[in-house]
Amino acid sequence: MLTQERVKDVKNHPYSNQHIGETAKLPSFRMDLRKYSEKEYNKFVTLNTVRDWSQLNWKDVGRPYEVKSKSKEKKNWEHVHNQPMDPHTSWTFFNKAFHEWFVKDVPEETQETKQQFFRSLRSFKIGEVKQALGSVVQLQLWNYVHRIQDGIWDPRGKRALFEGLDVNKPKVLFLGAAEGYEAMQLGAMYPGAEIVMVDYGEYCKTTRFAEFPESYPFLGSNPSTGQSKVHYKDDFSIEYVVDDIRNLKYGREFDIVLSVGLLEHFPDEYKHEVADWHRRFLKPGGYALLTTPRNQIRSRVYYRIMADVMNHTYRELMTVEQMGLYMYESGFDISRHGYIKVHNGLVCQPR
Structure with a gap:
């Protein structure tokens, strides 16, 4: 039987030297233990x-x-306070928004956003449809950049x-x-x-x-x-x-x-x-x-679509x-x- 410490070690350290050369898409990110071939x-x-x-x-x-596009949070904050967002607040908003995306279970979230989009179509409310479609596009882009390409x-x-x-x-x-x-x-x-x-x-x-x-x-x-x-x-x-x-x-x-x-x-x-x-x-x-x-x-498009997360x-x-x-x-x-x-x-x- 595995001891409790050994179970914890396997959970926290699931990969060993025998996995070198492998890669896998996990729910929130890609693990990549490959080296580049010359090509x-x-x-x-x-x-x-x-x-x-x-x-x-x-x-x-x-x-x-x-990059000129701004996040909705930033624009709303500046409208309410009638002044530019200060650097400390800007970084706080950015880090929270960015981290929320890093911890997403992408396959699960993808299913949910698609269902939300189809529900919005039945509402016949153009605002809800646009918002739901935007969420689908953002998640697909994040999935490609971070989880598939591992570009971040x-x-x-x-x-x-x-x-x-x-x-x-x-x-x-x-x-x-x-x-x-x-x-x-x-x-x-x-x-x-x-x-x-x-x-x-x-x-x-x-x-x-x-x-x-x-x-x-x-x-x-x-x-x-x-x-x-x-x-x-x-x-x-x-x-x-x-x-x-x-x-x-x-x-x-x-x-x-x-x-x-x-x-x-x-x-x-x-x-x-x-x-x-x-x-x-x-x-x-x-x-x-x-x-x-x-x-x-590609980067310009990314920062345009992901403005609410990044900008x-x-x-x-x-x-x-x-x-x-x-x-x-x-x-x-x-x-x-x-x-x-x-x-x-x-x-x-x-x-």
Whole structure:
């Protein structure tokens, strides 16, 4: 018989090294322990397209695309309060809306939204029909982007961007950590990492991170064997700090400073300050890792359809050239850059 502890372990850690190479669609997300084949790698990962960053200028690369559509919550709040929504409220609304989608049982919700749509047709009320149809479209898009394509977490693409760093048991600082996914992926790739996650809102610590599934498997390495290994959330050493990044008292003590979807939330006049947040806490020779959503037609459509979920804050879509030029002009050398399914990525170091 299985002991109670063994049953709990199997439930929380359902995948082992024997599952490496497998993938499966689960109710809320995709688990993916595959590595890219050479053909797939070239299809989904494009790296180092710029030979000399000093030769780029804004006339050549153009400006980022600003997402103008706003969520209904944001518009209603601003109408009631007769003022722009403040940043803290914006992030609170966004994180709650985003998390509600991450925890959806997609097959079950799909069935319910379709039934709701058919009921709305019988009502002959155009408003109800439009709302129900909108819910169906949103859920189908979320299912495709997150659960089928795994474009938001994109573990294989993130590993391709983050591999090969010259670090051993690194100290990692994640700025704007939300649920902390990418820092945990780094923890799997570079075992023994000490991870500090920082976010503006208590909700990110107590809900988004706290409810990140214990059963999600991260493909990483086993330093004792040099082979691949499956890791889980409770394998990592993590401290979660709720604070404004500008208030952090850390010194230059981190091997890696990471941000995911942070730079694009600030207009140009603040981007150099965002770049400095990455420099301020790095050890000499440390790495700044950044990703932003790509400026592509699919992304523009996504942020239009999912406006009520995504668009509570200022947001831009960029090319990797635009993203890299911001960091290059802010005193960073770009050691690796590229784009994966829906994100741009940079690995850079202060000059």
